Amino acid sequence: MSRKAVASPRGARAQSTRSSSRFHAWLRHHRSMLGDSARRLLRAPVGTLLTMLAIAIALVLPAALWLALDSARLLDAELEESATLTVYLEQHIDEAQAGRIDEALAAHAGVARTRLITAAEGMAEFQQALGLADALGRLEDNPLPASIVVVPDDPAPDAVRRLADSLGGVNGVDEVRLDLAWLERLRHLAELGSRLALALAVLFGLGVLLVVGNTIRLAVESRRQEIEVVMLIGATHAFVRRPFLYSGAWYGLGGGLLAWGLLTLGSQWLAMPVTALAASYGATFSLPQLGPSGSAILLVCSTLLGLLGAWIAVSRHLAGIRPR
Amino acid sequence: MILFERVGKRYGGRFDALANLDFRVQRGEMVFLTGHSGAGKSSLLRLIMLLERPTRGRVLVAGHDIGRLHPSQVPFYRRQIGVVFQDHQLLHDRSIYHNVALPLEIRGADPRDVARRVRAALDKVGLLHREKALPIELSGGEQQRVGIARAVVNKPSLLLADEPTGNLDPQLSADIMALFEDFNRIGTTVMIASHDLALIARLRHRVLRLREGRLIGDEDAA
Numbered sequence: 001m002s003r004k005a006v007a008s009p010r011g012a013r014a015q016s017t018r019s020s021s022r023f024h025a026w027l028r029h030h031r032s033m034l035g036d037s038a039r040r041l042l043r044a045p046v047g048t049l050l051t052m053l054a055i056a057i058a059l060v061l062p063a064a065l066w067l068a069l070d071s072a073r074l075l076d077a078e079l080e081e082s083a084t085l086t087v088y089l090e091q092h093i094d095e096a097q098a099g100r101i102d103e104a105l106a107a108h109a110g111v112a113r114t115r116l117i118t119a120a121e122g123m124a125e126f127q128q129a130l131g132l133a134d135a136l137g138r139l140e141d142n143p144l145p146a147s148i149v150v151v152p153d154d155p156a157p158d159a160v161r162r163l164a165d166s167l168g169g170v171n172g173v174d175e176v177r178l179d180l181a182w183l184e185r186l187r188h189l190a191e192l193g194s195r196l197a198l199a200l201a202v203l204f205g206l207g208v209l210l211v212v213g214n215t216i217r218l219a220v221e222s223r224r225q226e227i228e229v230v231m232l233i234g235a236t237h238a239f240v241r242r243p244f245l246y247s248g249a250w251y252g253l254g255g256g257l258l259a260w261g262l263l264t265l266g267s268q269w270l271a272m273p274v275t276a277l278a279a280s281y282g283a284t285f286s287l288p289q290l291g292p293s294g295s296a297i298l299l300v301c302s303t304l305l306g307l308l309g310a311w312i313a314v315s316r317h318l319a320g321i322r323p324r
Numbered sequence: 325m326i327l328f329e330r331v332g333k334r335y336g337g338r339f340d341a342l343a344n345l346d347f348r349v350q351r352g353e354m355v356f357l358t359g360h361s362g363a364g365k366s367s368l369l370r371l372i373m374l375l376e377r378p379t380r381g382r383v384l385v386a387g388h389d390i391g392r393l394h395p396s397q398v399p400f401y402r403r404q405i406g407v408v409f410q411d412h413q414l415l416h417d418r419s420i421y422h423n424v425a426l427p428l429e430i431r432g433a434d435p436r437d438v439a440r441r442v443r444a445a446l447d448k449v450g451l452l453h454r455e456k457a458l459p460i461e462l463s464g465g466e467q468q469r470v471g472i473a474r475a476v477v478n479k480p481s482l483l484l485a486d487e488p489t490g491n492l493d494p495q496l497s498a499d500i501m502a503l504f505e506d507f508n509r510i511g512t513t514v515m516i517a518s519h520d521l522a523l524i525a526r527l528r529h530r531v532l533r534l535r536e537g538r539l540i541g542d543e544d545a546a
Contacts, residue, residue, distance in 0.1 A: 021434070022432060025431075025432025025433070025434075026432060028432070028435070029429070029432060225413075225415075226415050226417075228413075229413045229414075229415060229426075230426065230430060231399070232373070232375075232402070232407065232409075232413065233402060233403070233407070233426060233427045233430060233474070234399045234400065234401075234402035234403035234427065234430055234431070235399060235430045236396075236399045236400075237399075239399075239430060322375070
């Protein structure tokens with residue numbers, strides 16, 4: 001037997017050209033598979049669109065929930081800033097005494113500022129808010145006590161609760177009301193929502209993997225003969241895998257773009273009623289947008305999910321394909 | 325070039341497809357492998373192509389024990405062997421040109437090089453004028469010639485063929501065999517499995533006879 005090894009992997013390596021040209025060949029194959037996989041998808045536009053739409057829908061739900069939570073968090077931060085205590089003074093306290101208590105509270109530790117609402121002012125506000133001027137005007141005595149709105153230094157619920165306890169001991173104070181309960185409820189809701197969004201994101205991400213994986217599995221199956229032939233004549237697994245990975249990435253990217261479109265469309269669809277609703281509460285509130293970074297994250301995630309789904313499907317199926 | 329040392333292949337723990345094979349094929353030889361269907365011709369070729377591994381013994385190709393190749397090296401090994409299949413194994417969704425170019429694309433050859441070598445291979449099998457055609461538009465004999473062009477486009481030092489004339493009439497079969505002889509003349513080692521005894525007898529090359537997985541005859545060229 002000749003010692004000159006030609007039919008051997010070492011021979012193959014010696015025979016194959018230098019690494020730079022090998023790199024170019026690799027790059028060339030990547031480029032050609034990028035185009036080839038796109039053309040294959042475009043050749044069956046309806047099927048491709050349906051797959052992408054399935055991916056898009058799976059992405060839209062968690063993304064929309066995430067956006068909603070984001071706006072809830074914004075709202076929450078605003079509310080926290082306006083976390084105040086209302087200190088109701090005893091009924092018999094007159095305006096001068098109320099003023100003195102107000103000054104005392106303002107000097108109290110942990111208090112940022114105070115605002116005194118005298119009994120008369122309180123009545124006026126009440127009448128205005130309820131539009132019951134006539135009915136209330138008929139009352140002989142003003143049943144409302146004077147009150148002081150206290151803005152705490154530290155808006156954290158625990159700190160506010162401690163402040164409320166110490167303010168409750170001040171002379172002339174009847175009751176300290178804090179509106180923390182609903183704030184906390186909102187925070188719990190937000191926490192629940194964000195966990196829900198995370199769970200949904202994981203589930204729907206898995207859904208995207210399955211959609212892409214199944215589509216790629218069918219593609220692999222339909223090109224089985226071709227795969228067997230190229231493996232017979234020396235294609236590596238990476239070579240065989242490449243076009244399918246690109247298909248998966250295309251599906252992911254397409255799905256991501258569609259999801260982005262759906263989200264944009266949806267937020268425009270909802271913008272008008274939301275603004276109107278907010279205006280009726282005297283607030284300006286606009287739906288949060290994805291923004292450039294959010295859009296980038298959405299597209300990158302969807303593309304990676306597509307790639308991963310394709311990788312899993314192809315790897316699983318290549319193991320089962322052996323040239324005959 | 326090829327050395328079988330006490331090679332056995334057993335399927336399912338019971339059936340011996342090949343048993344105790346010992347033979348050697350020199351570089352530049354042309355060898356026919358013959359026997360009834362089921363005698364083990366295809367199994368033997370599959371061992372050389374590393375589609376199967378022997379259950380016993382060693383197969384050496386070009387001095388290397390191919391049984392010890394790591395699976396990741398197998399594709400690179402296969403690129404060194406040209407294989408012609410009875411059923412051509414052409415890809416029907418691409419032209420003749422691209423079918424023949426496939427081994428070069430797999431190797432990542434330079435595109436300018438590819439065109440030159442594909443045309444040279446097609447010219448050799450007389451199908452240069454059909455390079456744009458799809459396999460389905462060609463006759464069986466022409467498809468087989470495309471298969472041969474694809475097998476030789478890499479300039480392999482070893483060419484294997486499994487019943488390359490299986491479905492062809494005698495004249496076409498003779499033409500195909502003449503092509504293999506041409507490649508052998510320029511130094512390619514050729515091994516052809518065939519049961520067309522009349523044709524083999526006329527061609528006067530070494531013949532390995534198999535029966536039930538055993539080598540029962542090794543006749544040198546007359």
